[in-house]
Amino acid sequence: MATITVPRPKLNWRERLYLPAIVAGLAITWKHFKNMLLGRTKVTMQYPEQKWDSHLPEHYRGAPALVRDEDGRVRCVACQLCEFICPPRAIKIIPGEIPSTDRFAKVEKYPEAFDIDMIRCIFCGMCEEVCPEQAIFLRKDYAITGFTRAEMVHHKEKLLEIGGVMHGVVLKWNEKK
């Protein structure tokens, strides 16, 4: 095995005295201390008061949410593709049938219940990708908290509340078409 001799740097007397280096180090830490004390350094974000909200990028993946369309219809048609694709199996959908008298009877199905267990959700965004109706989106909400497990399950109402209304994109269920 080859032996590599690492050359030790020869220190002059000033370096061997250590004191100049110690003073230089103290000067550096003092500079940081002083700048922080005078409020010149601004690194820390005071989280609950200041938030990332305005800095979040477009592609940020937060909490998944259901959206309504322009007519106020829940876009989801309960095809359950997101339920199948969901890697941690966080989504549970109970489909219901739309009565034939309804304006949107040709859509046939709607989600009677749509639960996303936010303890399980990994914010991967596969539900958004797989959705043929563009009914589920990952919004920018990131601080999902609760005191109980039951509280952490987002029901349909909660999901719609986060989602809001989405305009355009899919217009195929317009009754005139």
Next chain:
Amino acid sequence: MDSFFVITSLLKIVGILVLVLSMVSYAVYAERRVSAFIQDRLGPNRVGPAGLFQPIADMFKLLLKEDFTPRNVNTFYYWLAPCLAVMPAIITIAVVPFGSTLFGIPMVIADVNVGILFVFAIASLSVYGIVVGGWASNSKYPFLGGIRSSAQMLSYELSLGLAVIPIFFLVGNLRLTSVVRYQIEHGWFIAPFVGHWTNPWKWLLAFPMVISFLVFMIAIFAETNRLPFDLPEAEQELAGGYNTEYSSMKFALYFLGEYAAMITGSAVIVTLFFGGWHFPGIPDGSHGWIFGLINIAVFFTKVAIMIFIFMWVRWTLPRFRWDQLMRLGWLFFFEIALVNIFLVAAILPYAARL
């Protein structure tokens, strides 16, 4: 012994104890804030205005935590060790004059004629808290921490003692009050700008005093187990060292001991080198009780500045390696302190004449 003396002494003891303990809790807070500021963080700033009630929250947390005693420890010594760590640090402050006089009462708990020897004798006992704690824990890391502590103490106690000898050359006795008295008349040892400052020999004498001060302060760093000499603790190598097996209030007592030792060490440094409670232009307590209070305030301000320096150094320097520490102690500071004594002895005849 008259009852007046007993009552005033008791009052002083209670006052100093309360003051030192509250200073300890706020030193912990200050440490966290200073370290945070040095590292561009904010530190605890949520509890109360600017986080000033953090020590109270800390206290409740430590009191309410489970006081766990591991099964294989030597219970008696395991319980004794934290007390041994706190006791010397608090007792030492008894001989340090923290003010001039207040209503004619000298502001020192015990003005003994062996002042500095008492400080050294009692302060050295603090190592027992660590060694006994490390041994009684019956665990590898605390044991190594305890061993390191005792070896460190051996290498630094010598230079600690030798560094102050030049001061007592000048003062003539070991009373800490006379050290302060001498500095009022002749100027602080570290910077003799009071008194006969035009005398060049005085300034020549200040040079070995600075060496003395540096050696003494570095030895105090080692004595109080502060970085860069916190080898007994050494979180990274020894998983916390001697206090690994401790929890709750027993751990807090170790913490308290460390910070109390820091305060006492600062108080001793201030008394020996920075003129104690004296500040140029402020008369002593015999001119009115308000000046007595100001003198006490001046003393504790100086102590606070020293504590800040302790923290500043801690968050600047990395820890010394084990062999480097021993080498520094035995081959470097011991010799410097020894040579320094001769230096002062050589200058002294000239300085005294003028």
